[in-house]
Amino acid sequence: MDAAATPPYQSWLESFAAAQGGMAGTVHMRRGEALELVASLNIPPPVVEAVRVVPRGKGMAGIAMTTREPVQTCNLQTDESGRIQPGARSVPVRASVALPVLDAAGEVRAVVGLAFLHEGELTAEMTRNLMAAVTALPPGVP
Numbered sequence: 001m002d003a004a005a006t007p008p009y010q011s012w013l014e015s016f017a018a019a020q021g022g023m024a025g026t027v028h029m030r031r032g033e034a035l036e037l038v039a040s041l042n043i044p045p046p047v048v049e050a051v052r053v054v055p056r057g058k059g060m061a062g063i064a065m066t067t068r069e070p071v072q073t074c075n076l077q078t079d080e081s082g083r084i085q086p087g088a089r090s091v092p093v094r095a096s097v098a099l100p101v102l103d104a105a106g107e108v109r110a111v112v113g114l115a116f117l118h119e120g121e122l123t124a125e126m127t128r129n130l131m132a133a134v135t136a137l138p139p140g141v142p
Contacts, residue, residue, distance in 0.1 A: 008138045009039035017041050017114060020130060024096075026113040027137065028054055028061050035061055035111055054111075060098035061111040068108055070127050072097040097122055099134045110137055 009027045017025045024042035028035035028051075035054040043051075054061045060071045073096055096115035103109040112134045122130070 010041075012136070012138060013039040013041050013112070016112070016133065016136075020114060020133065021116060022114040023117050024113075024115040026051065026061070028111045028113075030065065030107075030109050030111075035065055060096070061113060064098040064100045064111045065108045068100050068102065068106070070097050070099050070131060072122055072127070095122060097127065097130065099130055101134045101137050109139075110134075112137060 009029075013025050013027050017023070022041075025040070026037060026043060027039040029038050030036075031053075033056045035056075037048065037052045037054075040048050051059070051061070054065075056062055057066045060073070064071045095118055096113065099112045099114065100108045101110040101112060114130065
């Protein structure tokens with residue numbers, strides 16, 4: 001992803017992932033009924049292309065957009081729930097979560113993806129902390 005294209009999101013994602021111990025991540029801003037990729041960290045180019053626009057309800061980010069709840073997997077490599085898109089497996093990480101970022105009206109304005117090297121379910125406390133941390137995402141451009 002070209003850091004010059006979306007500097008506030010790219011630098012925010014890099015700082016957020018480092019602070020949370022994440023190895024890879026994405027930021028998708030809501031554009032109507034879809035999500036548009038505005039920043040990525042350690043995501044292979046073919047996956048970046050595949051997730052440039054995510055429709056409502058598709059993949060972890062699209063499901064988080066629909067449910068307004070975090071969506072996670074214990075192991076991105078072996079998950080068979082149907083929530084993981086095939087290209088996502090090329091990212092060498094395990095536990096991952098898609099975190100919806102809500103606006104003042106409770107609507108999803110963005111979804112932040114974060115992936116870790118370790119395998120396992122994120123605790124409720126960690127998920128709450130991540131949800132609180134993503135509220136610092138800079139506002140979107142309409």
